[in-house]
Amino acid sequence: xxxxxxxxxxxxxxxxxxxxxxxxxxxxxxxxxxxxxxxxxxxxxxxxxxxxxxxxxxxxxxxxxxxxxxxxxxxxxxxxxxxxxxxxxxxxxxxxxxxxxxxxxxxxxxxxxxxxxxxxxxxxxxxxxxxxxxxxxxxxxxxxxxxxxxxxxxxxxxxxxxxxxxxxxxxxxxxxxxxxxxxxxxxxxxxxxxxxxxxxxxxxxxxxxxxxxxxxxxxxxxxxxxxxxxxxxxxxxxxxxxxxxxxxxxxxxxxxxxxxxxxxxxxxxxxxxxxxxxxxxxxxxxxxxxxxxxxxxxxxxxxxxxxxxxxxxxxxxxxxxxxxxxxxxxxxxxxxxxxxxxxxxxxxxxxxxxxxxxxxxxxxxxxxxxxxxxxxxxxxxxxxxxxxxxxxxxxxxxxxxxxxxxxxxxxxxxxxxxxxxxxxxxxxxxxxxxxxxxxxxxxxxxxxxxxxxxxxxxxxxxxxxxxxxxxxxxxxxxxxxxxxxxxxxxxxxxxxxxxxxxxxxxxxxxxxxxxxxxxxxxxxxxxxxxxxxxxxxxxxxxxxxxxxxxxxxxxxxxxxxxxxxxxxxxxxxxxxxxxxxxxxxxxxxxxxxxxxxxxxxxxxxxxxxxxxxxxxxxxxxxxxxx
Amino acid sequence: xxxxxxxxxxxxxxxxxxxxxxxxxxxxxxxxxxxxxxxxxxxxxxxxxxxxxxxxxxxxxxxxxxxxxxxxxxxxxxxxxxxxxxxxxxxxxxxxxxxxxxxxxxxxxxxxxxxxxxxxxxxxxxxxxxxxxxxxxxxxxxxxxxxxxxxxxxxxxxxxxxxxxxxxxxxxxxxxxxxxxxxxxxxxxxxxx
Numbered sequence: 147x148x149x150x151x152x153x154x155x156x157x158x159x160x161x162x163x164x165x166x167x168x169x170x171x172x173x174x175x176x177x178x179x180x181x182x183x184x185x186x187x188x189x190x191x192x193x194x195x196x197x198x199x200x201x202x203x204x205x206x207x208x209x210x211x212x213x214x215x216x217x218x219x220x221x222x223x224x225x226x227x228x229x230x231x232x233x234x235x236x237x238x239x240x241x242x243x244x245x246x247x248x249x250x251x252x253x254x255x256x257x258x259x260x261x262x263x264x265x266x267x268x269x270x271x272x273x274x275x276x277x278x279x280x281x282x283x284x285x286x287x288x289x290x291x292x293x294x295x296x297x298x299x300x301x302x303x304x305x306x307x308x309x310x311x312x313x314x315x316x317x318x319x320x321x322x323x324x325x326x327x328x329x330x331x332x333x334x335x336x337x338x339x340x341x342x343x344x345x346x347x348x349x350x351x352x353x354x355x356x357x358x359x360x361x362x363x364x365x366x367x368x369x370x371x372x373x374x375x376x377x378x379x380x381x382x383x384x385x386x387x388x389x390x391x392x393x394x395x396x397x398x399x400x401x402x403x404x405x406x407x408x409x410x411x412x413x414x415x416x417x418x419x420x421x422x423x424x425x426x427x428x429x430x431x432x433x434x435x436x437x438x439x440x441x442x443x444x445x446x447x448x449x450x451x452x453x454x455x456x457x458x459x460x461x462x463x464x465x466x467x468x469x470x471x472x473x474x475x476x477x478x479x480x481x482x483x484x485x486x487x488x489x490x491x492x493x494x495x496x497x498x499x500x501x502x503x504x505x506x507x508x509x510x511x512x513x514x515x516x517x518x519x520x521x522x523x524x525x526x527x528x529x530x531x532x533x534x535x536x537x538x539x540x541x542x543x544x545x546x547x548x549x550x551x552x553x554x555x556x557x558x559x560x561x562x563x564x565x566x567x568x569x570x571x572x573x574x575x576x577x578x579x580x581x582x583x584x585x586x587x588x589x590x591x592x593x594x595x596x597x598x599x600x601x602x603x604x605x606x607x608x609x610x611x612x613x614x615x616x617x618x619x620x621x622x623x624x625x626x627x628x629x630x631x632x633x634x635x636x637x638x639x640x641x642x643x644x645x646x647x648x649x650x651x652x653x654x655x656x657x658x659x660x661x662x663x664x665x666x667x668x669x670x671x672x673x674x675x676x677x678x679x680x681x682x683x684x685x686x687x688x689x690x691x692x693x694x695x696x697x698x699x700x701x702x703x704x705x706x707x708x709x710x711x712x713x714x715x716x717x718x719x720x721x722x723x724x725x726x727x728x729x730x731x732x733x734x735x736x737x738x739x740x741x742x743x744x745x746x747x748x749x750x751x752x753x754x755x756x757x758x759x760x761x762x763x764x765x766x767x768x769x770x771x772x
Numbered sequence: 773x774x775x776x777x778x779x780x781x782x783x784x785x786x787x788x789x790x791x792x793x794x795x796x797x798x799x800x801x802x803x804x805x806x807x808x809x810x811x812x813x814x815x816x817x818x819x820x821x822x823x824x825x826x827x828x829x830x831x832x833x834x835x836x837x838x839x840x841x842x843x844x845x846x847x848x849x850x851x852x853x854x855x856x857x858x859x860x861x862x863x864x865x866x867x868x869x870x871x872x873x874x875x876x877x878x879x880x881x882x883x884x885x886x887x888x889x890x891x892x893x894x895x896x897x898x899x900x901x902x903x904x905x906x907x908x909x910x911x912x913x914x915x916x917x918x919x920x921x922x923x924x925x926x927x928x929x930x931x932x933x934x935x936x937x938x939x940x941x942x943x944x945x946x947x948x949x950x951x952x953x954x955x956x957x958x959x960x961x962x963x964x965x
Contacts, residue, residue: 320875349798355789383798386887387805391813395904403894406817427813620939754862 158464161728167703175279175286178703182285183264184596189292190256191670196296198663204240204621205723207232209651209656211638234637238307239325240434240634242297246333250340251295255288255441260384261446262375263352264592268415269369271360271711273704276353280346287343291336291514298332306333309635311436314407316427318399321413331400332641341386341393348386360693362713367732368715369692370463374449377477378442381564384481385438392431395588399423416588426491440577441480445473447584448515448544451537454587455519457690458534459526460728462718463519472511479508489560499559506556516541525727527721531688532606532691535590539614540583545587546618550625565635568628571621572686579617586613589673595686598699599680603671609665616662623651691731713756780907789962796942803912804815807953810908811960816899818964824896828961829885835878836958842871845919850944856934865924868947872917877956879910905957907952915951919943 167176176182193275203222206213215222225236262283267274275281298305307325308317312333320327326618355368355376368376395406399420407428408420456463472651483503485493528534550572553559563569586609593601629649632639639645686695693713697705713734719730723741735758736743737751817823849864883903886892891899923943926932932940 276795280795345799349802353791353795353796357789357794383802384805387802388809391806391809394908395810395813398893398900398904405895406813406896406897406900409822422824422898424817424820424897427817430816431809431813508822550850642906 159580172342177274177282178521179263179275179278179281180268180703180705181595182281183260183262185285186255186259186263187428187596188287190260191673193247193251193256193292195666195670197244197252198666200240200247202528202660202663203232203742204237204244205656205659207237209653221771232577232637234306237637238309238323238635239304239329242312242325243295243305243560246306247293249310249439249443250337251288251292251606253578253581253585254344254439255340257289257581258375258378258442258446258590259285259347259448260585261371261588262347262379262475263593263747264596265371265694266354266375268353268595268697268701268705269372269692270355270363271359271693271706272354273706274360275350276358277350281350284343284346284350287339289344291339291343291352294336294339298329298336301328301332302372303327303329305329311432312396312398314396314425315411317412318396319413319418320400320408334400337393341390344386346377348382350376352383360710360713367713367716369450370452370466370469370473371446373473374445377473378445381438381442381445381477381480385435385442388431392428392435395431396428396705425494426488429488429491430484433487434481436487437484437519438480440478440573443577443581444584445476445483447540447581448473449589450584450588450704451519451540452592453692454533454537455522455541456590456720457591457688458529458531458537459522460529460720461526462520462526462720464521464524465514466716466718468514469518472514475511476508479504479511486555486557487559489507489557489562495557502555502557506552508555509548509552510572512544514543516548522739532601532603532610533587533588533688534551535607535610535614536583536587537609538627540580540587542614543575543580543583543617547572547574547580547621551576562631565626565633566628566632567632570634571624571628574624575617579621582612586610586669590704591688591701592694593673593676594683595694595697597677597680598683599676599678600683600687601676601680602672605668609668612665612668613662616658616665618694619658620655620662623655627651627655674691679758681704686731689727689729691719691729693732695732697734738756790847790938793938793942793945800946803816803949803953806908807814807905807957810901810904810955814835814960815964817901818899822896824891824898825965826886826889826891826899828965829882829889831878831882832958832961835875836955837880838875839954840870842868843948843951845871846947848943849927850940852925853932853937854934858927858930858933861927861932865920865927867919869873869917869924872913872920872947876910876913876917878889878946879890879906879913883907902961905951905961909957912953916947 150354165572172178203218206215212338212349214231215226216230216526218232219226222236225233263275266272269294277586295305303324305325306312306317306329307323310331312330317330318324320330353373359368395404398404399406399408403420405420407425408418409425410421411418426505448733452463452469483495483501483505486505489501491500523538554563554569554572590606592599594600630644632645632648683699685699688695693711696711698707713732714735715730715732717732719725719742721728722730722739722742725739730739732741735751735754735760736747737754739746740751743751845864846908849861850860852860852864855879884904886899886902893900893903898961920943923932923939926939
């Protein structure tokens with residue numbers, strides 16, 4: 147079957163017309179990057195609902211510890227005990243699965259998987275990814291990983307319960323908690339498939355961006371979205387293999403009896419045979435992935451925001467090069483700060499201060515990016531589409547969550563704040579909500595391209611305001627709870643007197659969380675309703691410059707029916723003085739816009755004429771490449 | 773000036789490599805990262821003490837020789853293919869496949885030698901690491917041998933020649949990489965023992 151679809155692909159590329167795929171090759175085992183992107187999106191949304199729902203379950207426990215959860219028995223069965231309380235082991239499994247699902251399945255696969263797949267070929271002017279087959283494999287590995295993780299939710303001992311970081315020895319010893327049994331094994335298998343999926347995807351993204359750009363699309367003319375996806379893939383390529391190494395050793399410890407992470411452990415008065423291992427070793431390996439993972443999650447959202455803010459401010463992005471340099475800086479720095487997650491693991495304080503220093507340097511490129519977003523917005527002709535609102539929301543979270551990062555990055559303050567709700571508040575704002583808002587901005591912005599119809603803007607506004615206020619109402623109080631000393635992942639604090647005065651606050655957070663979660667169904671409705679009943683989109687509804695808007699309303703496999711357009715300018719020529727319109731697409735040659743050309747651009751026009759003459763003779767190299 | 777340069781690269785199609793070859797390089801980068809992770813874990817763990825010392829199996833010298841030799845035979849086959857010398861190409865490919873399998877058998881005997889030394893997979897991590905390094909490397913090497921066999925079959929069908937070198941080039945790159953990776957692991961073990 148694979149060869150059959152490859153043949154299709156070639157036909158689409160050479161003859162420029164779409165063949166009739168059957169249902170299976172069009173919607174299931176598709177090699178069209180656009181459909182694969184949509185598959186990632188829909189799967190990501192499914193997981194977002196599950197991950198969000200799990201968080202509501204444990205928020206109920208945290209906000210209303212005395213409440214009877216009897217009404218959940220039809221769903222949770224044995225995890226509700228006779229008195230109607232939630233099983234503490236299941237609580238641990240809930241937090242673990244919430245973290246795993248949100249970080250990997252929603253914000254890595256659902257965000258980067260969706261938009262890298264969908265936008266890279268469309269925005270660089272390519273017919274498809276470098277390898278459609280690998281791309282298909284990438285989705286199906288992710289799908290398989292999801293199936294295994296989903297099954298683990300329903301087994302008798304429950305899913306993995308050692309936290310999303312699965313630190314040994316807790317995760318390595320089956321007898322430690324029920325969540326370290328079969329659930330943990332399934333977690334490791336699922337993550338192995340997930341790593342394979344990410345690597346297949348990442349290799350494809352990098353190859354495509356470097357090798358398949360259309361004529362004229364130099365690196366200095368790439369939209370910032372593509373820069374972000376490209377660097378994200380580079381980070382993934384370098385860090386996911388290390389997680390694989392860590393997980394491999396953990397598998398050996400769990401199933402074969404080796405002692406990489408285990409040493410001198412007594413359980414029930416009995417000494418285990420394992421000796422000579424080091425649990426801190428796992429933490430080093432894990433966080434070497436774990437920290438870059440933060441940027442794998444965040445960078446695509448920042449790239450999407452750059453694009454959406456520039457388009458809807460009708461202004462060129464402020465500091466295009468500075469944006470690229472900051473993303474490069476973040477990429478490099480992300481690999482040398484991992485030990486700031488381990489300040490209290492007993493590491494040498496001197497080493498701690500080095501990691502603290504490196505960590506605080508990340509504030510510089512991050513601040514440059516924030517500054518550039520704000521200066522792009524400054525005195526722009528702002529158009530508040532839902533995508534624009536979500537992008538501005540992202541900037542807001544990036545600032546408010548980023549500021550607390552400066553505290554946490556400090557190895558002395560971290561002793562007090564480590565593993566408290568302050569940390570939870572910090573990363574849910576700066577990484578969780580910011581990336582989620584980037585994802586939403588992307589969906590609202592590119593929905594017309596994906597489905598040829600518009601999403602309802604009014605519902606979008608309601609969704610935005612409920613979510614935006616909801617996120618702050620949930621996570622802002624958590625800073626106070628954290629400073630007061632509430633540790634993460636605790637089932638209840640009823641044994642501690644100091645906790646009494648914060649019960650109201652926890653209750654408030656839980657109610658806000660439920661409202662925010664409920665608001666997401668407005669989006670789900672809007673998404674599926676608009677897919678079939680939405681207003682028909684025009685070809686370029688946001689009056690944007692990038693190449694994807696030059697494709698037909700329903701682009702076929704191969705994206706452009708004729709030749710791939712050539713690129714003559716950068717993607718941010720918005721409101722150029724002298725121009726008739728307030729945007730000039732990348733495909734418009736400088737010679738066509740003498741009224742708005744800057745003096746140095748005018749000099750290039752003569753040269754450009756020559757090229758256009760050549761072009762009619764020379765075949766576009768991309769065509770012959772397939 | 774800068775704009776001028778930008779303009780010049782607009783004239784040309786952006787730099788591009790054969791996408792599959794490029795993807796292979798990226799795959800090799802990810803393999804490097806796996807082993808970089810494992811070997812640095814070795815160093816970190818070794819520094820913490822409680823570390824079992826044992827002698828490395830001598831057979832590693834032989835298997836390293838085989839790995840080196842197989843790279844030569846493959847490169848010989850590669851040059852022969854470039855010159856359309858099909859007999860030498862087939863001999864070279866056949867020899868390389870055999871040497872690859874010999875390498876794997878040799879690595880198996882290194883495990884036997886380890887067991888003779890009473891250093892088992894389960895026990896002090898110092899021994900376990902050696903099993904993981906060799907085992908994971910062997911897993912990649914098996915993929916390399918399969919790749920070579922596929923190329924060997926296409927050489928027998930005369931599908932590899934001076935005008936169709938892509939697969940041959942990829943196989944050569946990957947095989948040299950796997951050989952180099954083994955030499956790195958062996959050096960690493962020699963130096964950190």
